Amino acid sequence: MSNTSATASELLAKMNSGEVSSEEITAACLEEIARRDNSINAFLSLQAETALETAREVDRKRKAGEPLGKLAGIPVALKDNICAKGATTTCASKMLEAFTPPYDAHIVEQLRAADAVLIGKTNLDEFAMGSSTENSAFKTTANPWNTKCAAGGSSGGSAAAVAAGFAPLSLGSDTGGSIRQPASFCGVVGLKPTYGRVSRYGLVAFASSLDQIGPFARDVTDAALLLETIAGKDQRDTTSLDADVPSYTKNLEQPLENLKVGYIEHLHAEGLHEDVKAATQQALEVYKSLGAELIPVELPHAKYCVATYYIIAPSEASSNLARYDGVHYGYRAKQFDNMIDMYAASRGEAFGDEVKRRIMLGTYALSSGYYDAYYLKALKVRRLIRNDFEQAFQKVDIIASPVTPTPAFEIGELVDDPLAMYLADIFTTSANLSGIPGVSVPAGMSQNKLPIGLQLLAPPLEEERLLRAARMFERETDWHRQRPE
Amino acid sequence: MSTQLTQDEVLKVASLSRLKLSETEVTALGEQMGSVLKYIAMLDELDTTDIEPMAHAIEISNVFRDDQLQESLPREQALSNAPQTDGKYFLVPAIL
Numbered sequence: 001m002s003n004t005s006a007t008a009s010e011l012l013a014k015m016n017s018g019e020v021s022s023e024e025i026t027a028a029c030l031e032e033i034a035r036r037d038n039s040i041n042a043f044l045s046l047q048a049e050t051a052l053e054t055a056r057e058v059d060r061k062r063k064a065g066e067p068l069g070k071l072a073g074i075p076v077a078l079k080d081n082i083c084a085k086g087a088t089t090t091c092a093s094k095m096l097e098a099f100t101p102p103y104d105a106h107i108v109e110q111l112r113a114a115d116a117v118l119i120g121k122t123n124l125d126e127f128a129m130g131s132s133t134e135n136s137a138f139k140t141t142a143n144p145w146n147t148k149c150a151a152g153g154s155s156g157g158s159a160a161a162v163a164a165g166f167a168p169l170s171l172g173s174d175t176g177g178s179i180r181q182p183a184s185f186c187g188v189v190g191l192k193p194t195y196g197r198v199s200r201y202g203l204v205a206f207a208s209s210l211d212q213i214g215p216f217a218r219d220v221t222d223a224a225l226l227l228e229t230i231a232g233k234d235q236r237d238t239t240s241l242d243a244d245v246p247s248y249t250k251n252l253e254q255p256l257e258n259l260k261v262g263y264i265e266h267l268h269a270e271g272l273h274e275d276v277k278a279a280t281q282q283a284l285e286v287y288k289s290l291g292a293e294l295i296p297v298e299l300p301h302a303k304y305c306v307a308t309y310y311i312i313a314p315s316e317a318s319s320n321l322a323r324y325d326g327v328h329y330g331y332r333a334k335q336f337d338n339m340i341d342m343y344a345a346s347r348g349e350a351f352g353d354e355v356k357r358r359i360m361l362g363t364y365a366l367s368s369g370y371y372d373a374y375y376l377k378a379l380k381v382r383r384l385i386r387n388d389f390e391q392a393f394q395k396v397d398i399i400a401s402p403v404t405p406t407p408a409f410e411i412g413e414l415v416d417d418p419l420a421m422y423l424a425d426i427f428t429t430s431a432n433l434s435g436i437p438g439v440s441v442p443a444g445m446s447q448n449k450l451p452i453g454l455q456l457l458a459p460p461l462e463e464e465r466l467l468r469a470a471r472m473f474e475r476e477t478d479w480h481r482q483r484p485e
Numbered sequence: 486m487s488t489q490l491t492q493d494e495v496l497k498v499a500s501l502s503r504l505k506l507s508e509t510e511v512t513a514l515g516e517q518m519g520s521v522l523k524y525i526a527m528l529d530e531l532d533t534t535d536i537e538p539m540a541h542a543i544e545i546s547n548v549f550r551d552d553q554l555q556e557s558l559p560r561e562q563a564l565s566n567a568p569q570t571d572g573k574y575f576l577v578p579a580i581l
Contacts, residue, residue, distance in 0.1 A: 102562035195542035209541050238548035239541070307525045318502065325503070327575055329566035339580050340503070348505030353513075356504055360495070360514055361521060363502040377528050379538035384531070386539060419520050435542020460543070 003028040004165035005483050008074045008222045011168060015062065015073050022055035022062075022073025026117050029075045033120070033166045039147055041139040042161040044080045046120040047087050051075065054117045061115070069114035070229050076111055077161045077170035080121040081128055082213065083202040084108045087118075091204050092136035093126045095330045095350040105202020106237065107171065107213055107230040114229045119167055122157030126352045127321065128178055128206045130154050131424055134415050135354040142411065143185060144484040145450055149408040152182030155216070159186040162216045163484060169226050170216045175207050176309050177403075177428025179214045180440040184403035184453025187442045187482065189223045189470070190216050194460045195435035196241035198227075199234030207316035208239075210309075210432040219480045220441065220471040224248035227463060241461070248467050255472050256465065261287045262297035262396030273406040279444030279452040280402050286476050287400070297392040297399060301384045302430060308385065309429040310422055311365050311378035318362030321355070357418060386434040389459070398469045399457045401427050403440045407450035427455055437463050441470045442479035451479070489519035 001010060003025045014020045030048050037043055058073040078084060081091045083101035085108075090096045104112070111118065125135035133141040133156035141156040143149040144164040151160040155172025159182035162170050172179040174192035183190025191214045198213045205211060215226035231245045263284055284294055326332035326346035333345035351359070365374035392399060404424055414421045431438040436457055443454035454473070458466040474480055490498075495515045499506050506514070560573070569576040 099566050102558060102565060235550055239543065239545065241543065301531075304528060304531065307527050310521060311525060311528075322503075326568055327577055330568070332568035336578070339578055341505075342578055343503040344500075344505040347503055351504070353510075356506070356510070357514065357517060359502050359504065360498050361518055364498045364518065364522075367498065367501060374525070376538055377533060379540055380533035380536040381528055381531060383536055383539035384533070386542075418517050419524055422521070422524075433542070 004032045006168065007218045008071065008168040008225060011074060012072070021059045022117060023052060023059055025073065026051050026055040026075050026119065029119060029167055036164065037166065039142060040144055040160050040164050041141045042122055042157040042164060042166055043077070043120045044090060044092065044123050044138060044157070045088055047118055051117050051119040058115050058117070069116070070225065071111065071169070072115035074116055074169060075119045075167045076116045077120050077122050077158055077167040078108070078118060079124055079155050079158045079170070079172045081124060081173060081204040082108065082171060083204070084118060084121070087121055089121065089204065090138070091127045092124045092133075092138055093350065093352065093355070094137045095324050097137075097331065099329055101202070103202065106199035106234045108202060110230050122155070122161055122170060124157055125154035126355050127204065127317070128154040128173055128175055129317070129354050129358055131177070131181055131421055132409075132411070132414070133157060134411065135352055137352055140411055143408045143450070145187065146408070146448070148410055149450060150185065150411050152185035152408060154178040156182045158216050159183050159188055159190060162186070162188045162218060165483070168218060169222060171213060171230070172216055173203055173211055173213050174432065175210045176313060176432050177425050179216065180403050180428050180438055180453070180455060181425070183216060183440040185408040185451065187451030187479070187484075188216055188218060189220055189439065189441050189480065190214065191223050191227060191439040192431060192437060193227060193231065193463055194241070194437045196239050197231050197437070197461065197463065199232070199237040199240040201234055201236040205320040207313040208320060209316060210313060212432070220467055220474050221249060221252060223439070224252055224467045243461055246464050248464055251464070252468055252471050254468065255290065256397065256468050259287070259292040259398070259469060259472070260396040261292045261294050262392055262399040263294060264299060264302070264401055265296035271405050272402070273446070275444070275446040276402045276404070276406060276452055280400070280454060283443045283454045283473060284400060286473055290472055290476065295396050297396055299388045299392060299430070301381065301388050304381050305385060305429045305433060306422055306425055308378045308381045308433060309425065310361070311374050312382065312433070314358040314362035315365050315375050316362070318359045318366065321359055324350070354418070382433050385430055389430070389434045389436060393459045397458070397465060401455050401457070403427055403453040403455040407446040407448070407452055431457055436460055437466050439466055439470050441474060442482070443473070443477070444479060445482070488523050490515040
């Protein structure tokens with residue numbers, strides 16, 4: 001494996017044996033980005049100089065035998081809704097085009113403490129609202145496997161960067177599938193942790209009760225390594241959980257005994273692609289061959305997830321995005337009549353279509369006369385959805401399903417049909433609504449040579465189980481070793 | 486339920502949202518919001534009478550911290566992203 005296609009764990013071993021330096025690895029990633037990102041569009045900004053400086057400093061420390069962090073010298077890319085001091089954080093929005101945060105997100109502090117090399121900020125759907133990065137105000141990220149196809153979203157840039165050889169690791173955020181769906185489309189591992197497992201301090205808020213930061217990686221081991229680096233309690237996010245962070249890498253190679261894998265017997269998702277169905281079936285066979293028991297589970301309220309999600313997420317978004325008023329930071333319109341008009345004009349000019357759509361939907365759902373019918377109703381159905389999982393997890397250890405109904409769609413294919421785009425979130429939104437962890441692992445290839453992911457879900461705070469189950473599958477297959485081109 | 490929001494309804498929500506919209510946007514949003522709301526109406530099939538609403542995935546309440554002085558952002562940095570500032574304050578158009 002070359003320095004741009006190897007996993008972070010492989011690169012760490014190579015650095016420790018003196019075979020390669022962090023500076024060489026970082027330079028190789030930057031060269032690859034310079035050579036090919038004009039066709040992929042994974043990055044919105046690069047921090048090339050500071051990255052090379054950090055890399056050289058890590059190399060010096062390594063040579064001097066000084067203590068090193070877990071990710072010492074490994075290039076990491078950040079979704080551009082995660083604040084890193086001194087680097088623009090645009091959320092792919094005209095609203096924050098010139099915004100430079102004066103502080104680091106909690107996870108950025110953790111990454112710096114782990115001696116990671118932050119190389120750049122990746123593209124996303126504006127404010128993480130979307131499933132294709134087509135809602136970015138600046139560019140659309142192409143799928144490294146086929147540049148006519150979408151990389152997925154909203155963390156499309158982070159997924160594409162790992163798949164394309166631009167960075168061995170990256171971070172994304174997942175509100176309704178925004179890590180798992182692009183991971184599936186791009187053939188990489190993407191994990192959404194339990195709600196509260198990772199601090200959201202410094203993550204630009206979209207829907208606060210659903211948002212969670214998580215890792216992208218080229219294999220399960222790397223995802224475990226990155227998760228154990230960023231997880232844990234942080235006083236500045238009161239919803240972050242005060243639960244021990246186990247070493248997710250420690251027992252990863254140890255298969256789970258008497259594993260019970262739940263599956264949804266009647267997968268009637270509209271438009272479920274044959275290749276996706278087949279890949280899911282084959283994945284279940286792999287678990288069976290490993291001695292796992294396959295048990296059908298009922299999730300009677302699964303079909304209501306998308307409707308529930310598209311009330312709750314826009315409602316929270318309409319409230320969170322009220323802060324963009326052209327006063328403290330962000331875009332201010334040039335022409336306006338008065339203060340209120342300044343707010344409306346600034347927001348009208350700087351937000352894109354999807355962001356406006358969601359603010360409008362959320363405001364509508366929360367407005368007088370509609371609150372009970374929409375928002376309150378959705379919160380009640382949310383509990384029914386969570387109860388389904390609680391019951392299912394009494395019978396099984398993990399639940400396996402597709403990540404998305406289809407492999408990557410073509411860029412432009414769904415852009416004029418918001419509802420069709422929303423319906424593609426059918427398998428992913430339930431984990432956010434319930435707060436449970438989920439992972440997408442490479443599990444197949446469509447006839448058109450596009451990756452297909454397998455989603456595994458586990459009960460709250462069972463990331464260790466989730467990752468070990470994912471690793472059991474990965475060891476038996478070589479989908480994760482395939483690279484585009 | 487009507488499948489489309491009227492222009493007045495859209496404009497009312499836009500005003501509550503502090504969003505200045507073009508005429509094209511108003512028309513498009515009327516249709517798009519209508520189709521999403523029509524889809525969402527499937528929740529009406531469910532009887533949720535005795536179900537407790539669930540606002541958060543992990544049900545925790547009132548997280549307190551000690552009330553201690555902490556360092557805050559220096560003024561210069563707090564103002565560094567302001568669209569308009571005099572170096573001391575955020576400037577806005579006259580309100581009265």
